[in-house]
Amino acid sequence: MTLLAVENLGKSFGGVHAIEELSFAFERGAVHSIIGPNGAGKTTLLNLLTGLYVPEQGRVRLDGQDLTGAPPHRWAAAGIGRTFQNLQVFFNMTALENVMTGRHLIERDALWATLIRAPSLVRAEADTRAVALELLAQVGLAGWADSPADAMPYGALKRLEIARAMAAQPKLLLLDEPAAGLNPTEAQDIDALIKRLAGDGTTVVLVEHNMKLVMGVSDHLLVLDHGRKLAEGTPEQIRSNPAVIEAYLGVADAQPEAEHA
Amino acid sequence: MGAGSNVSEPPVGFGEPARDAVPLAAVRTRWLRPRSGGLLALALAIAALPLLLANNYFYEIAILVALNAIVCVGLNLLIGYAGQISLGHAGFFALGGYGSAILSAQHGWPSALSLPASTLAVAVLAYVVGRSTLRLKGHYLAMATLGLGVIASIVLATEDKITGGPDGMAVPPLAVAGWALQGERTWYWVVGGVLLLAVWLALNLIESPAGRALRALHGSETAAQTLGIDAARHKLRVFVISAVFAAVAGALMAHYAGFITPAKASFMHSVELVIMVVFGGMASVFGAVVGALVLTTLPQLLTVLKDYEMMVFGAVLVATMVFFPQGIVPTLARALASRRGRGGAS
Amino acid sequence: MNGTWLQFVAGGLTAGAIYALVALGFSIIYNASGAINFAQGEFVMIGGMSAVTLLATGMPLPLAVLLALAAAVLVGLLLDKLAIEPARHAGTVTLIIITIGASLFLRGLAQLVWDKRIHALPAFSGDQPIHVLGATVLPQSLWVLGVAALAVAALSWFFGRTLFGKAMLATSYNPLAARLMGINTRTVLLVSFGLAALLGALGGVLTAPITFTSYDAGVMLGLKGFAAAMLGGLGNFSGAVLGGLLLGLLEGLGAGWISSAYKDAIAFLIILAVLFFMPGGLLGGRRIERV
Numbered sequence: 001m002t003l004l005a006v007e008n009l010g011k012s013f014g015g016v017h018a019i020e021e022l023s024f025a026f027e028r029g030a031v032h033s034i035i036g037p038n039g040a041g042k043t044t045l046l047n048l049l050t051g052l053y054v055p056e057q058g059r060v061r062l063d064g065q066d067l068t069g070a071p072p073h074r075w076a077a078a079g080i081g082r083t084f085q086n087l088q089v090f091f092n093m094t095a096l097e098n099v100m101t102g103r104h105l106i107e108r109d110a111l112w113a114t115l116i117r118a119p120s121l122v123r124a125e126a127d128t129r130a131v132a133l134e135l136l137a138q139v140g141l142a143g144w145a146d147s148p149a150d151a152m153p154y155g156a157l158k159r160l161e162i163a164r165a166m167a168a169q170p171k172l173l174l175l176d177e178p179a180a181g182l183n184p185t186e187a188q189d190i191d192a193l194i195k196r197l198a199g200d201g202t203t204v205v206l207v208e209h210n211m212k213l214v215m216g217v218s219d220h221l222l223v224l225d226h227g228r229k230l231a232e233g234t235p236e237q238i239r240s241n242p243a244v245i246e247a248y249l250g251v252a253d254a255q256p257e258a259e260h261a
Numbered sequence: 262m263g264a265g266s267n268v269s270e271p272p273v274g275f276g277e278p279a280r281d282a283v284p285l286a287a288v289r290t291r292w293l294r295p296r297s298g299g300l301l302a303l304a305l306a307i308a309a310l311p312l313l314l315a316n317n318y319f320y321e322i323a324i325l326v327a328l329n330a331i332v333c334v335g336l337n338l339l340i341g342y343a344g345q346i347s348l349g350h351a352g353f354f355a356l357g358g359y360g361s362a363i364l365s366a367q368h369g370w371p372s373a374l375s376l377p378a379s380t381l382a383v384a385v386l387a388y389v390v391g392r393s394t395l396r397l398k399g400h401y402l403a404m405a406t407l408g409l410g411v412i413a414s415i416v417l418a419t420e421d422k423i424t425g426g427p428d429g430m431a432v433p434p435l436a437v438a439g440w441a442l443q444g445e446r447t448w449y450w451v452v453g454g455v456l457l458l459a460v461w462l463a464l465n466l467i468e469s470p471a472g473r474a475l476r477a478l479h480g481s482e483t484a485a486q487t488l489g490i491d492a493a494r495h496k497l498r499v500f501v502i503s504a505v506f507a508a509v510a511g512a513l514m515a516h517y518a519g520f521i522t523p524a525k526a527s528f529m530h531s532v533e534l535v536i537m538v539v540f541g542g543m544a545s546v547f548g549a550v551v552g553a554l555v556l557t558t559l560p561q562l563l564t565v566l567k568d569y570e571m572m573v574f575g576a577v578l579v580a581t582m583v584f585f586p587q588g589i590v591p592t593l594a595r596a597l598a599s600r601r602g603r604g605g606a607s
Numbered sequence: 608m609n610g611t612w613l614q615f616v617a618g619g620l621t622a623g624a625i626y627a628l629v630a631l632g633f634s635i636i637y638n639a640s641g642a643i644n645f646a647q648g649e650f651v652m653i654g655g656m657s658a659v660t661l662l663a664t665g666m667p668l669p670l671a672v673l674l675a676l677a678a679a680v681l682v683g684l685l686l687d688k689l690a691i692e693p694a695r696h697a698g699t700v701t702l703i704i705i706t707i708g709a710s711l712f713l714r715g716l717a718q719l720v721w722d723k724r725i726h727a728l729p730a731f732s733g734d735q736p737i738h739v740l741g742a743t744v745l746p747q748s749l750w751v752l753g754v755a756a757l758a759v760a761a762l763s764w765f766f767g768r769t770l771f772g773k774a775m776l777a778t779s780y781n782p783l784a785a786r787l788m789g790i791n792t793r794t795v796l797l798v799s800f801g802l803a804a805l806l807g808a809l810g811g812v813l814t815a816p817i818t819f820t821s822y823d824a825g826v827m828l829g830l831k832g833f834a835a836a837m838l839g840g841l842g843n844f845s846g847a848v849l850g851g852l853l854l855g856l857l858e859g860l861g862a863g864w865i866s867s868a869y870k871d872a873i874a875f876l877i878i879l880a881v882l883f884f885m886p887g888g889l890l891g892g893r894r895i896e897r898v
Contacts, residue, residue, distance in 0.1 A: 050487050072486035082487050090480030092544070093473070101477045105489035107470040111498070114469040115462050121469060128470070168488055346700055348707075393883045400643070400699055401882055404837065408878035411830070415875075419868045528826070532707055539704055572715025578708025582701050583693045 003028040003203050004049070004172055009058035011048055018044040020227045022058070026172070026205060026220070031198045033206040033214045035238075036224035037248050042207045043085060045224065046174050049205075050082050051075035062172065077105055081170030083161040085177045085207075089149050095160055096145040099132035102167025135163040139193060155186045162193065172203045179210045191217055211249070215239065223248065296464050299547050303460060307453040311446075320445035322561050324517060327452040328510045330553035331459045333537045334546055335506025338463055340535070341544035341588075342475040343499045345395075346403040349410025350507050350534050355526030356413055357383050357508025358515035359424060362432040367423070372435045372516060380508040387504035391497045402500070407528070414526035429522030432515045448517045455513065456550075459506055463546045466502070475499060476544070536578050542588030551590050613742035615859045621748040621817070623855020624755035625651075628810035629832025630839065630847035631762065632803030637842050638779035639792075639799035640695070642702035646686060646710040647807055648829015652717060653679045654808025655820030659726040668729065676808045682713070683804025687797050695796065710829070717822040728815035751813045758809060759848055762802075766844070775799065779842070807832075827871065834874040837881050840888030849889060 004026040011019040019041045026032045034042050047053040049060060051072035059068045062078050070078075090098050107128060113121045136142050139159040144152055149160065158178055165173055175194070179187040187210060194217050198204050208214050214221070214235075221238045223230040225247045231238060238244055314320050332354055339345050360379025364370040370378070386409075394405040418427045425431075434441045435451075442451060466472050474495050477485035482492055515521040524530070537556045542548020556577075560570050585592040629647055636644040657675035662668060690709050694701055730747040737744050766772040778785040778795045786792055810828070811820065818824075835854045839846025854874060862870040881888055 052483065052486070071491075072483075073489050073491045076487050076489035080487075084484065088481040088484035090477050090484065092480045093476055097473060097476075101473045101485070101490075102488055104470060104474060104477075109470050109474075111471070114471050115465055117465045117469075125469070164488070340700070344698075344700060346703060390879075397882075397886050400703065401886060403643070403703060404833075404878055405882050407830070408834075408875040408882075411875045412872050412879070415869065415872045419866075528830075532711065535704065535707070568719060569715065571711050571718065575708045575710065575712030575715055579690050579705050579712060582697070582705045582708065583690065586694070586697055586701055 001028045002026070003063060004205075005061040006049075007059045007061075009045075009048060009055050009060065011044060011053055011055045017227050019048065019055070022224075022227070022229055024222055024229060024232060026203060028171075028203050029198070029201060030219040031194060031204045031206065031217055032220045032222065033208060033218040034222045034224060035208065035211075035214060035248065036230065039226075040224040041227040042224055043176060044227075046082060046176050046207060049075075049174060050080055076168065076170075079171035080174065081165040081168050081172070082174035083158070083165050083176055083178060085180060087154075087157055087161065089157050089160060089164075091148075091150040094146050094148055095136060095141060095152065095156075096129070096132055098149055098160055099135050099163045099167050100128050102135075102164040103128045103131060105168050132163075132167060135167055136160075138166075138196075139163045140189065155182050158182065159189070159193070162190075166197070166202075170202065172205065173197065174205045174207070176207050177209065178206070179208060179213050187213055296468065300457070300461060300464065303547070303550065304457055307457065311449065314449075317445045320449050322558060324445065324448050324452050325561075326554050326557045327449075327456045328514050328517075329534070329537060329557050330550045331452070331456050331510040331513075332507045332534055333541065333549040333553045334456075334459045334463050335503035336534055337538045337541075337543070337546060337549035338466065338475075338499050339503040340538050341542070341548075342467065342472070342479060343496045344479040345496060345500065346400065346535065347406040347500070347503070348403050348528070348531050348535065349406030349408070349413070350503070351528070351530035352406070352410035352413035352526045353383050353387065353504040353507035354511035354514075354530070354534075355417060355521070355523065356386070357511035358432075358521045358525060359417060359430075359511075360508075361512040362430055362515045362521050363423060365433050366431065372433060373437055376435070376509070376512045376516075379512055380505055383508035384501050384505050387501045388497065391500040395493045395496045395500065402496075406531075410526060410531050411528055414523050414528070417523035417526055424523070427523055429520055432519050432521055434519065435513070435516035442516070452513060452517070455509070460546055460550065466499075467546070471495065471498070479544070533574070536574055538588075540577060540581050540588060542590035542592075543586070545588060545590045545594075548588050548590030552588070555589075611742075613740055614744075615863050616856065617739075617742055617744050617748060619856035619859025620852060621745075621751045621855070622814075622858060623835075623852035624751050625810040625814045625828065625851070626832050626835040626854050627848045627851025628755055628758060628806045628813075629828060630836035630851045631759070631844060632806045633833055633836040634842050634844055634847045635775075635799050635803050635806075637836075639775065639796050640691070640702060642691075642699050642706065643833065643841075644800075644803065645703065645706040645829065645833075646713060647803060647832060648825030648827070649710050649713040649717075650679050650683060650804040650807030650825070651811035651814075651828045651832075652820065652822065652825030653682055653713070653804075654811030655728065655815035655824060656717060656721050656726065656811075656822065657808075658728055658812050658815060659820065660721065662728065668731065672812050675812055676805055679804045679808030679811075680801050683800040684797060686804075687800035691796065691800070692793060695793075710825075714823060714825065721822055723822055725819045725821045726815075727819045728812065730816040734816075745817065747813075747816045751817075754809065754813055758806065762806075762844070771798070831874040834878045836888075838877055838888055840890040843888065843890045846888055846890035853889075 002025045006022060006024050009019055009022040034045065036042055044053065048055055051067065051070055051074065054069055059066055061067065062080060065078055067075050067078055090101065107124060133142065133145060136145055139162055141156055141159055141163065144156060149157065152160065162175065162178060179190050182190065191213055194204055194206065206214065206218065218235055221235060222232045223238060223244050230247060231241050231244050310323060314323060332350060336347060336350055339347055357379050360382055361372065361375040364375035364378060365372045390405055390409055394401045417424050434443050442448060474485065474490045477488065477490055478492050478495060486492060537552035538549050540556060541552020581588065629651060632647045632650065633644060636642065654675050657678045658671050661671035661674050686709055690705050691702065694705055731750045732746050734745060734747065737746055766776055774785065774790045775795050775798065778790055778792055782792055831854065835850035836847050838854060839850030854877065858870055858873050861873045
């Protein structure tokens with residue numbers, strides 16, 4: 001069942017085609033990965049899939065709903081969540097507050113109840129808090145709940161972003177290089193987390209350079225090069241695709257470890 | 262900092278909470294403490310201050326402080342939480358005052374009605390101005406409010422048939438249930454109460470989904486949007502709320518003083534309000550009150566330095582932004598928290 | 608009738624030329640830092656007031672003018688070094704507030720260094736009105752228009768032909784890339800403030816014989832120069848000139864036909880109109896993406 005349908009997407013910056021004639025579909029409930037060399041357009045694509053960029057051509061549909069051109073908060077409301085390669089954590093809040101903010105789409109936002117602190121609001125706050133604590137525990141950050149985000153180490157912050165994105169209960173979760181900068185043990189934690197998310201029914205889309213992680217966790221790969229689709233298929237198909245090997249993976253023997261620096 | 266399996270451990274000396282989820286009740290108490298504690302402290306301060314106020318002059322200063330504080334609490338929501346500047350809040354203040362003055366003095370409205378009506382009109386104006394400018398990325402609101410404030414002050418000074426011109430106009434006293442509010446002591450309790458209410462409302466807004474949305478926008482507008490937060494809508498809402506606070510304070514001032522002049526809408530007055538907020542504390546409700554307190558009383562008490570006032574205000578502003586950009590109260594709070602050895606949240 | 612109209616136009620263009628100089632200053636600093644320099648008007652004031660004081664010491668007018676410009680440039684450089692540079696990594700909100708504080712400080716200082724009275728500079732070449740096409744024009748107006756035109760020409764040569772000028776433009780397009788190319792963005796910022804101060808002070812000196820000057824003459828001129836910059840498109844140099852002249856004309860005509868009391872409001876109505884209908888201004892400003 002198709003969850004995300006991308007049709008002939010195109011985006012350029014001052015004459016440079018960052019994404020060109022890109023069409024693909026992501027099935028519900030699977031783990032998809034977008035790979036490709038640096039500059040292939042992966043982050044641009046993610047920005048296009050969250051409404052942060054508006055494409056010049058093409059359409060994007062989530063669950064049949066055409067979201068093209070809508071402002072970012074509408075994409076989120078439709079059910080797309082994401083994490084950021086360059087950490088967009090709310091450093092002016094605690095870890096718990098970060099995750100609580102993720103519940104925004106699910107919370108009721110009634111001005112009068114807020115201003116007079118109605119009992120309904122107090123109860124809703126308690127619920128949000130409980131859910132957020134639970135999510136923090138799931139990513140292994142329970143002890144950091146009341147710590148200001150700017151006091152947390154890098155690896156923790158990467159997981160915090162995932163917890164925050166999960167709080168919105170998205171249908172489609174886009175993870176932008178979640179394992180970047182992490183050591184092998186931490187990357188394994190991310191691996192397990194992704195598998196658990198997928199198991200719970202979230203469709204996960206991964207942008208990653210860590211091939212070990214990608215090949216181990218993905219059901220389906222999309223390979224980009226110079227803003228165009230180079231190939232797509234299962235990990236086995238992609239691993240042995242000569243065009244992909246030439247453009248990106250390198251020698252096709254043993255474990256192609258194109259780990260992120 | 263730890264890597265690998267130590268990542269999920271809290272840092273050494275972090276404080277009470279264990280690795281497992283803390284019981285909800287204990288968390289809630291700790292969470293509520295700065296809020297209710299601060300509110301209580303403020304209430305006590307307001308209740309106890311009259312002991313220090315020797316005569317009407319000091320009561321007058323206290324009332325002025327409270328009125329400025331009400332505006333600042335609203336302005337702080339806009340600057341510190343929504344991350345927008347208003348360079349025309351004095352305009353909202355004066356329009357609130359003039360609106361209530363004109364309705365009650367010239368059209369015979371009871372002041373109990375003219376005040377809310379005037380406030381509503383200002384809210385609508387803020388909504389209209391904010392709606393067009395807050396859609397835009399960048400600091401367009403600063404420019405729009407600048408324009409609005411100056412236009413307001415020019416109109417108020419020019420349309421003398423309605424407003425009394427540059428010399429201002431007389432304002433009837435505020436009457437509640439037939440009883441006219443007059444006298445410094447009465448007004449002290451009135452504005453003290455309104456200030457407490459304003460602080461309570463602001464705190465409620467902050468500790469809520471709406472408050473988190475604002476802080477998120479301030480932290481990373483991009484990420485906030487991907488969580489479904491509509492930037493323009495939230496910023497507009499807080500802008501209108503801050504305009505309402507200013508209008509109410511302006512109307513109260515007009516009825517208290519029995520008089521209002523166009524100077525109240527001046528660019529200089531708007532700048533003074535911004536200085537109070539910035540100095541006292543960005544993203545700190547009590548900081549806004551402290552800022553209003555310090556920067557209203559100091560010039561009054563140090564009249565010998567009147568000539569240096571502008572220079573000092575300017576220097577204070579620059580120094581604050583360069584050395585403690587968070588403002589006095591949050592900087593002190595952080596310093597205290599780190600001295601106690603905790604990674605304390607503000 | 609013809610003569611009166613021409614007179615309004617001449618008067619409007621003269622004021623507009625001053626606004627254009629101030630607006631250029633705003634655009635230069637906006638391009639270099641993304642912030643709006645609310646102290647821009649004070650450079651105008653410092654130019655005029657310094658010239659008055661220096662002249663009073665007995666030196667010839669040209670020398671007084673030159674030294675006054677130098678004084679303003681010095682203030683601009685100090686402003687950048689002491690207040691802007693230490694906070695250059697802070698957000699635009701902080702920078703805007705700092706410039707507001709600086710403007711207050713400079714005005715307060717001016718009040719003490721000089722006084723609160725209004726001062727006049729003698730006209731550069733006398734004040735015998737010249738009759739041109741039925742209109743009466745002050746010779747000082749010709750100075751204003753002429754020198755302003757020269758300044759604009761010099762500026763466009765600087766940005767278009769000199770290496771450093773081009774480096775400054777490059778920095779405004781993409782600060783990171785400029786830094787990677789070896790351009791020192793701090794120097795660019797410093798020079799931007801110096802240039803903006805020079806332009807503002809030039810405006811102050813040119814207009815002092817006509818509109819007089821005082822410790823707070825900078826406030827309105829600064830705000831109107833800002834309105835002009837917005838009208839033309841913040842960050843766009845041609846826009847600054849166009850906006851300035853247009854604002855001057857609109858003010859002149861407005862004062863004649865609507866009401867002189869609301870003359871000052873025109874600039875601010877323009878700010879609101881631009882924001883509501885075309886935020887990029889007439890020629891489209893240069894928008895800096897602050898990551």
